[in-house]
Amino acid sequence: MHITMVAIGSLGDVQPYIALGLGLKRAGYQVRIAAFGVFDQLVRKHGLEFAAIEGDPRQTMQQQMGQAWLESGRNPVAFMRGLQRLINQAAEKSLVDTFEACRGTDAIVYSMLGAGGYHVAEKLGVPSLFALLQPFSRTREFPSIAMPALPLGGGYNRLTHLASEQLIWQMGRVTINRWRREVLKLSPVPFGGLFRSLCAKREPFIYGFSQFVVPRPHDWPDWHHITGYWFLDGAFDWSPPAGLVDFITSGPKPIYVGFGSMSGRTAQQLAGLSIEAVTLAKQRAVLLGGWAQVHQRNPPDHIYAIESAPHEWLFPRMAAVVHHGGAGTTAAGLRAGVPSVITPFFADQPYWGRRVHALGVGPKPISRKALTAQRLAEAITQAVTDQAMLRRAAALGEKIRAEDGVGTAVAIITQYLSGKGVQ
Numbered sequence: 001m002h003i004t005m006v007a008i009g010s011l012g013d014v015q016p017y018i019a020l021g022l023g024l025k026r027a028g029y030q031v032r033i034a035a036f037g038v039f040d041q042l043v044r045k046h047g048l049e050f051a052a053i054e055g056d057p058r059q060t061m062q063q064q065m066g067q068a069w070l071e072s073g074r075n076p077v078a079f080m081r082g083l084q085r086l087i088n089q090a091a092e093k094s095l096v097d098t099f100e101a102c103r104g105t106d107a108i109v110y111s112m113l114g115a116g117g118y119h120v121a122e123k124l125g126v127p128s129l130f131a132l133l134q135p136f137s138r139t140r141e142f143p144s145i146a147m148p149a150l151p152l153g154g155g156y157n158r159l160t161h162l163a164s165e166q167l168i169w170q171m172g173r174v175t176i177n178r179w180r181r182e183v184l185k186l187s188p189v190p191f192g193g194l195f196r197s198l199c200a201k202r203e204p205f206i207y208g209f210s211q212f213v214v215p216r217p218h219d220w221p222d223w224h225h226i227t228g229y230w231f232l233d234g235a236f237d238w239s240p241p242a243g244l245v246d247f248i249t250s251g252p253k254p255i256y257v258g259f260g261s262m263s264g265r266t267a268q269q270l271a272g273l274s275i276e277a278v279t280l281a282k283q284r285a286v287l288l289g290g291w292a293q294v295h296q297r298n299p300p301d302h303i304y305a306i307e308s309a310p311h312e313w314l315f316p317r318m319a320a321v322v323h324h325g326g327a328g329t330t331a332a333g334l335r336a337g338v339p340s341v342i343t344p345f346f347a348d349q350p351y352w353g354r355r356v357h358a359l360g361v362g363p364k365p366i367s368r369k370a371l372t373a374q375r376l377a378e379a380i381t382q383a384v385t386d387q388a389m390l391r392r393a394a395a396l397g398e399k400i401r402a403e404d405g406v407g408t409a410v411a412i413i414t415q416y417l418s419g420k421g422v423q
Contacts, residue, residue, distance in 0.1 A: 001417065002030040004105040005131070006098055006114030008053055012328030014039050016133060016208050016230035017111065021048050023230075023406035027414060034101035034114070042236075051101030054093045091175045099123075099183065107417055109206075112136070115194065118203070119176065123184040127417060129204045131409075133327045134348045137205055137224045138162065139217035145351035169193035204416050206409050209327070212399045213334060213355060225412050228405025229331045233312050240313065244286070247304040251284055253319035254304070255380060258288035258329070259343070273373050274322070275299055280377035283384065286314065311336075320383035322376070325349035325365065330356065337397020339363075339383035339390060343371055361393040 003024055007017035014035050021031040025048065032049035033039070043050040098116040102108055108128045110117030121128035134145055138161040140154030146167070147160035170193075177188035189197060198205075205224040207214075216226050248254060257274045271289070278285040279300065289305045299305050311329065315321055315336035323329045325342040330352040333340040340362040342353035353365030363379040383389065 001028075001106045002032070002104065003107045003109060003413075004032045004034055004051070004102045004117070006034045006053075006101065006108065006110040006117035008035060008055070008094065008111060008113040011039070012326050013111065013113070013133065014042075015232040015328060017109075017131065018043060018046055018048065019230040019232035019406055020109075020131065020208070020409055022046055022232075023410040024413065027410050032101070032105065034098060034117075051097075053097045053101065091172055092179065095119075095176070095179045096183070109413070116176075118194070118198070119180055119184060119186065123186060129206055129413060129416060130198065131206045131208065133208050134351070135207065135209075135214050136161075137217075137220050138165075138199075139219050141217040141219065145348050149354060165193055165195040169195060204412070206412060208405060208409065209331065210334075210400050210403055210405070212396060212403075213331075213359065225409075227408040227412065228403035229335065229400065230405050230409065231312070231331070231335065236310060238310055238313070240309065241306070244304060244306055244309070247284075247286070248317050253317065254284035254286050255384065256286050256288065256314060256318045256321040256323070258322070259324045259345075273371065273376065275303060276373035277376035277380060278303060280373060281380040281384075283319075283380060286318070288314075320380065322380065325352040325356075327352060331400075334361065334393075335397055335400045337394040337401075339386075339393045341376070341379045341383050342366075343368060343376070359392065359396065360389060361396055362389070 003021075005017050005021055007014050014033075017035075018033060021033055025031050030049070032051055033043045034051040034053055035043065036055050037052035040050050040052060095116045098114070099120050102117060102120045102124065105124070105126065107126050108117040108121040108124075109131050110128065112132055112134075115130075118128050118130070135142075136145075138158060140158050143149050143157045144160040144164035146164045150156060169189075173189070173191075173193075176194075180186040180188055199221075202221070202223050207224070207226045208228075208230040209226065210228050211226045214226065255278070257278065259270050271287070274285075274287060279302070284302045285304070286309075287299065287303055287305045288309060289307055311332035312335075315332050315338060318336070318338055320339045320341060321329075321333040321336070322341040322343070323333065325344040325348075327348060330340065330342070334356075340356045342349070342356055342362060342365040344350040344353045344365055345368050350365065350367075353362075356362035357364050363382045366375050366379060
């Protein structure tokens with residue numbers, strides 16, 4: 001059986017789907033990954049087929065989404081409106097590419113931003129599954145990750161999920177329904193929205209995160225599954241520079257500081273603030289500097305700047321990790337068993353910051369608006385000195401490392417594709 005996985009996003013979004021694709025390949029499936037063209041070599045290196053979706057993740061995913069969030073004043077409705085403009089600019093071409101990428105396949109697995117795969121599956125008459133890295137299903141137990149976390153009870157929480165579904169659907173409704181009519185020759189999705197249709201059809205949701213990080217809500221339907229994280233180890237041919245190894249081993253464990261794909265003026269400001277905070281906290285640090293060219297700034301001796309390094313190698317050697325709270329970076333930090341200090345910017349990052357804090361494995365997240373060198377220094381100090389926090393982080397890391405997220409997801413997908421569902 002041939003499976004196409006539509007995984008639109010940045011590197012941190014795509015890597016888990018490659019890991020899942022490899023698990024499916026080991027189980028005997030032929031697997032194609034449809035993603036932005038910059039990931040061609042990475043996918044093919046792992047022996048999977050590749051189909052290109054037009055777009056540049058550095059622009060459409062991180063920088064532009066981040067800019068829309070910052071300009072919105074942290075208002076989720078304003079953010080969605082700003083993001084709608086960005087999505088509509090690229091949506092039509094990416095939908096066409098998704099259709100082409102899925103031709104000849106027997107089943108489609110799609111990410112949140114790759115949801116065009118659902119419509120293509122309907123056109124081709126093949127099964128489809130929704131594979132996500134963040135919780136999205138409706139529940140009364142916690143609010144939507146896109147909405148404020150207010151102590152207003154289960155009714156409020158459920159309403160936030162319904163509102164988020166509509167905000168996301170209405171952003172692309174006109175473009176998607178036009179594509180369905182004109183290209184796929186399908187009837188439009190009703191005004192009520194795609195996600196209502198997914199629930200009505202009992203579309204399987206496969207979640208690639210740990211139950212120890214996000215416990216399964218009691219009111220989720222039984223076709224929504226939490227499998228454990230999908231980690232892709234050894235994604236790159238990489239050996240640590242001698243200077244990095246010497247720095248790590250020459251004194252107390254350093255901390256890690258990195259903020260994903262942020263760029264431009266914001267990244268430069270973060271670089272300067274981070275160096276000041278690390279100095280105030282009297283810590284040693286490895287700054288992953290691709291986001292701000294920190295490695296070109298001649299940092300002080302207690303800071304080692306490097307353009308890039310795999311999280312699975314670097315994080316277990318750190319005393320704590322400071323980052324933006326992206327799903328992939330958060331997962332890597334939790335698996336390493338070290339505390340996380342999170343400064344969220346947009347999208348799901350505030351949610352992961354709250355989860356880390358609620359689990360007791362990191363200080364309270366510091367919003368970008370509230371971020372100062374002094375506040376960051378205080379959070380770093382707490383992360384590396386709070387013995388109870390250090391023990392909780394280590395224990396959680398052990399639980400996550402013991403999970404087989406890919407294996408569990410493959411077994412669930414196999415059950416559905418065999419027509420048996422999951423008992």
